[in-house]
Amino acid sequence: MTAPRERRIALPHLTLAAQEWGDASAPPLLALHGWLDNAGSFTALAPLLADGLRLIALDLPGHGHSDHLPAGAGYHYLDHVRAVLATLDALELPRCSLLGHSLGAGIASLVAAAAPARIERLHLIEGLGPLGDDGTHTLQRYRDALAAPPADGKALRLFRSIGQAASARAIASGLDAELALPIIERGLGETAGGWQWRSDPRLVRPSAIRLAEAQIHALLAGIEAPTALLLSQPATPYLPAAQMEARAACVPGIEVERMAGGHHLQLEHPQAVAQWVLRHPASAS
Numbered sequence: 001m002t003a004p005r006e007r008r009i010a011l012p013h014l015t016l017a018a019q020e021w022g023d024a025s026a027p028p029l030l031a032l033h034g035w036l037d038n039a040g041s042f043t044a045l046a047p048l049l050a051d052g053l054r055l056i057a058l059d060l061p062g063h064g065h066s067d068h069l070p071a072g073a074g075y076h077y078l079d080h081v082r083a084v085l086a087t088l089d090a091l092e093l094p095r096c097s098l099l100g101h102s103l104g105a106g107i108a109s110l111v112a113a114a115a116p117a118r119i120e121r122l123h124l125i126e127g128l129g130p131l132g133d134d135g136t137h138t139l140q141r142y143r144d145a146l147a148a149p150p151a152d153g154k155a156l157r158l159f160r161s162i163g164q165a166a167s168a169r170a171i172a173s174g175l176d177a178e179l180a181l182p183i184i185e186r187g188l189g190e191t192a193g194g195w196q197w198r199s200d201p202r203l204v205r206p207s208a209i210r211l212a213e214a215q216i217h218a219l220l221a222g223i224e225a226p227t228a229l230l231l232s233q234p235a236t237p238y239l240p241a242a243q244m245e246a247r248a249a250c251v252p253g254i255e256v257e258r259m260a261g262g263h264h265l266q267l268e269h270p271q272a273v274a275q276w277v278l279r280h281p282a283s284a285s
Contacts, residue, residue: 004020019056030084032101032105033060035203042266069202084107097225109127113223138209180267229256230265232263
């Protein structure tokens with residue numbers, strides 16, 4: 001398997017890490033991972049695309065080997081959007097395609113809506129826009145989030161081995177530990193007595209406010225890039241079919257496909273997902 005090149009990307013307020021495959025002169029494809037994942041999410045898929053693409057898998061702020069946000073700051077979708085746009089500037093990419101999974105797909109959607117002239121094409125796996133709000137739990141979610149204790153000083157769980165961490169991750173996510181190993185290995189840091197997650201503990205704090213579904217629809221309508229959406233079959237519980245169909249209807253010309261499997265399709269079926277990406281070329285040229 002082709003080994004990636006490690007990168008550090010300096011933004012004005014923090015430094016992000018990334019892994020890169022393919023020729024630097026090939027059409028660029030920036031890959032954005034899911035919540036509490038990292039660039040390792042694309043380790044199985046990227047080598048299958050490296051012949052014709054320059055694939056850059058980013059560790060989002062607070063994830064993987066990227067910096068955590070400063071004390072007192074919080075993580076929100078819009079901050080991730082700003083970080084991705086700043087990354088495109090730092091990489092001197094006036095225009096590129098985006099590949100997003102889950103949280104990364106939601107971020108990619110909002111980046112495309114924010115800066116349509118900069119996005120060539122969208123490839124979205126298990127996500128279209130951010131988690132929304134129908135108003136049912138708005139007040140309770142708001143109160144719970146603001147009453148939650150700060151996570152900055154929270155003691156991190158210590159694992160005796162990578163295997164123990166992999167088992168814990170498998171139980172929490174339902175993803176087979178062997179398939180998740182690239183994410184797990186990149187997400188762990190060795191410390192005295194064992195291993196701990198590198199990710200910022202503040203990432204697990206509940207969101208106080210989510211966008212209303214009507215607002216999400218309005219933003220998705222601003223996507224101008226050709227868009228391909230790949231969803232798992234059966235549907236992921238927090239991506240109900242009716243909701244995803246309503247969102248997809250907002251995006252002009254979107255192509256929606258479904259694939260048997262779980263939430264991490266790019267890890268379960270990398271060959272099939274690579275073929276899906278190649279059916280929707282990252283460059284129009």
